[in-house]
Amino acid sequence: MSTSISRRIFGGGLLAATGALAVRRMLSSGFVPDRRRPRSRVAILHKDSYSGPLDRALIEGLRLFDLNLRGKTVLLKPNLVEYIPGAEVNTNPRRLED
Numbered sequence: 507m508s509t510s511i512s513r514r515i516f517g518g519g520l521l522a523a524t525g526a527l528a529v530r531r532m533l534s535s536g537f538v539p540d541r542r543r544p545r546s547r548v549a550i551l552h553k554d555s556y557s558g559p560l561d562r563a564l565i566e567g568l569r570l571f572d573l574n575l576r577g578k579t580v581l582l583k584p585n586l587v588e589y590i591p592g593a594e595v596n597t598n599p600r601r602l603e604d
Contacts, residue, residue: 547571 532538549567553560564582568575 529538533540549570551563551567553563
């Protein structure tokens, strides 16, 4: 069995590798600033059930960040997850490695 690479595939791979190296160099030299925050701000609040005053839990979570939200519109997307014994509800990170 012979393995041959066409010029088109070789040229595309070479172009992609060159582009990746150029972007890496621009990021490391400061030419293109990295605008990501050094750390993400995340709040994980535990509640035993979905019944009851969930609005209090959301307000409690917002207060942890000391945000100035007066006059602004905010969309909250809470990640509500139920526990089902013997079943995976969330993505298992170990399966992503396989």
